[in-house]
Amino acid sequence: MTAAVVVVVTGLGAGDAALTAPAARAASSPAKVTDPVPMIELRTPAGGRFYTLSPREAAAAVANHGFTREPGQAGYWRTSAFSGSQPVFRLRGGSGYLLTASESERSALVRSGSFKDEGVAGHLWATQQPGTQRLLRFSKSGEWRVAVESRQAELTGQGYRVDGPLGWAHPEWIRAGAIYFGTYNPASTDVIAATKRVFGRDGDYWGGVRDFSGSDPAVPKNTQGWDGDFSHLRPAIGFYDDSRPETVERHITQATDAGLDFFQFYWYWDTGRQRPPQRFDASLAAFAGARNRLDIDYSLTVCAHPWGNLGIPKADFTTVADDFVRHFSQPNYLRANDGRLILTLCDRRGIGDGSDTDTQAFVSVVRQRAAAALGEEVLVLGYWEAMLDPAAPARWGTDGAYCGVRIDHEPSYARYAATLPDYLAKGPAQFMRCAAQGFDERPRYPHLIPDRSKIRFYADQSPELFADVLTALRKDIATSRRVSAVDNFVSMYAWNEWHEGGILEPNARDGCRYLGIVHTSLALPTGKPCS
Template sequence: MSTVNLPRPARAVASSAEEKVDFPVPLVEMLAPGGRGRLYTLSTEEASLAAERHGFRRQPTRAGYLWRNSFQGARAVHRLRLVGTSTYLLSVSDAERDDLVADGRFVDEGVMGYVAAEQRPGAERLLRFANSYEWRVAVESEADRLKALGYRVDGPMGWVHPEWIRAGAIYFGSWNPSSDMVIGATKTWYQRDGDWWGGVRDYYGRDPGVEPSKYNVWKDEDFSNLKPSIGYYDDSEPETLEKHITQASSAGLSFFQFYWYWNSEDRQPRPDVAIEAFKAARNSAAMDFAVTICAHPSGDLRIPRSDHTAAAEALVGRYLNEPNYLRANDGRLIVGLCDHTGLTGDGTAGAGDVRAFVAALRERARTDLNEEILVLSNWEMHVGTDPAVFGADGSYCGVRYDHQPSYVSYVQEMAGYFAAAPRTFMRCAASDFDERPRYPHLIQDPDKIRWYRDQTIELFRQGVGRIRTDIARSTRLSPIDNLVGFYAWNEWHEGGIIEPNVRDGCAYLDVIRSELRLTGGQGCVASGIAPS
């Protein structure tokens, strides 16, 4: 078998970013052309080059998640290539490496990553397997399957996580005194001053001083979940975010996605009070965060071309420079585009306008931070369109209501929806979609109210389980293949709620933790107050 001389990843930029990746990343197994020989790599870039230039194909083998960088108790994993072939061997023995290189049979390609020398919570042994012509690695639970295929165990290598899904949620920073539209509508319809929880509080109907909504035309429905476990709050206060961070991180969530808006009249960001409260929270280091840009085509929410540079400067200078900003497995900083139709002065943004903004943001990150970004467009808004048309690297998904009132259909269609998505894609699930708390103060026509008629937490469990199955079977070459976003943490006006509430407690977070097998935290703390 002839050698393919795989090009190595560009280290000048990647090495700096990868040094900041402090979480396990998937060990990707690539099958050589002809079906003999396996390439193992932690680099999506290298795997993609192997596929595109040399015909390698990613395998869905569970080879575990390794660390890019050394840590206390780590064991280095060396990668060697059998001279003149596409066959690779991984070794944790310096002596074995030296002997194989010394006799001229193998070329040492350096340290690929690290495993733990001793067992740790949630970890499984990584084993090396061999047959008459190649070596493979996989977690121990794969041993019987590989033995049935004719492989023998060639020895243990160390301990790795068999799965490492990073899950997060969209955070709606609208429950604070800056929510003028809700406050004004609540005053008009419910005759209460200064209340940014209008509709939610009224449909809940049990809060002191608030009568059940007289406009509720769904009298037999149970809205008793419409109160947070920590009570109705002001998310401009760091103390609120401290409780949310405790709730989320204790359940194993890794990040929040904050929506971000620009004020085209003032040529500066709109008040980002929830993000600032997150940054000021005393426990903010417990979670990562990302910014998702909403440039809507109406009012002063647009970002005209003349403001692209200023908006990029604000994003990079305020958020992308934070140490706990969300990174992909290759170290790139993740930025979302929830709506890019307003990335021009008249609200009719074309692909060229979006590409111009993305280019400005990339250039600012390189200039100010020496960092690369990974841009994700909103797949719901442009299903079937290659995100590269907009200058994006991939897509994320959110609620996907599709004007169908069936949550059963939503869950059943998940696999097909994910299969049709771009290669670089962050999977998602919506806990629910229910606009009824918006009637009548925000939506006056009840016939325009949308909600799932058949949503249950058990269906949600099925949906989350399907996400894990899809990741486990994946052959995507994506630096975010194990990231999952939930809609939403606290969209109380739309039913997208995984934040603990007074009726369900931690039920939704418990489902996410168990179905995705998240290992962070000790289990959901509904009160938001960490045990002392």
């Protein structure tokens, strides 16, 4: 395994230092990631085991030195020391790698000349904590492995012996978030105008949703001829104004109580006004003013639509990138496991002329501005198209993809649930997994979508099928062979897409049932289940 010697120099983070020339002025910041991250297990060409918390180091080992990714994770570790933690060291000896939490063993092995010290591999709890398992080191014929204690019988049955404990770690740590659609406020003039034109009510930015729900005594129930119970189309906190910080504060509390880790705010650009449209920017401003905003992370998801003055012309690339930097500088902006800031694209057709070349140019400007202003790297994930065409990220200059709603490809929710594993398997190496709670744009008819034949909805969506979707995601993460900086992230559609039926936010009919399904099915490590 002599070729593997050059993979690292000093252990954790060393691979991150080998930046390519265009990114030489920026660096990822793993020390700023406080959540546990997956310990990636690789098999060396000589048959040994190699462990790293750095996706970049793992990718280099695979691409340049013939290592292969083993399925799953060897627990979830911290990249930096924390109260109650202990470091674990990585040593290289001949054709193998060894992890130890013992300072005396480390010193003795290095003094013997048989092992080279590669520094700290990561940090574990020194004592048992809720939800943690002991991590054990196993050995067999000069090969060392690390696994949670629940795998002891499996590995000893394969001829391994237990060398001893390394510390305590979470066997799973899924970071789940939801897309936040901020448009329920007085600046939503398009919905207000359409509601007045069709329904005769002025100032109603809940038009259509309110009509279908039957939950407002002042608005007659009007489901436009569709049968069914639509009482879930009333938020549990009532029809709100999301430009008010107190509204977003309640959303943050609801989300974090159930274990959600981040919101993905849809981000739009108004070419004429040279700023985000007020109806969307208002909710981000409210989030910034929320007293509990630091309880949850957030990211931006760029929707550059090729209509309605919502594109991003090339002349605006730098201005837009600088607006992103304003968000990137916030302490609770979402970071990947390697510390990179996460930016996702929900639609790239309006970026410049919509070409691959203009998308590449836009992504490059964003990275350059983040590097110049903050000294930071940005992980850019393309939209759902990249899941159908794994070569797309390279054409766009993005790092990978995040997957999205597939109603145009799978109009049956049962089919969507059944085909999800195959869909995930086709994605690029680096992507953020996703789950759609549902899709139903009937509340858009007829004021926002006047052609009834164009209305899309899942007629067979159910809570049970949603649980199946999340269970499949959890299994896919637990057995993953990907080298990805977001391998344990799940993006859900959506927190509050009330006009499109993606609704995790507690509602008048279901309460927090769907959040309870998320918490239980994904075994979220924080928050609590609800029903």
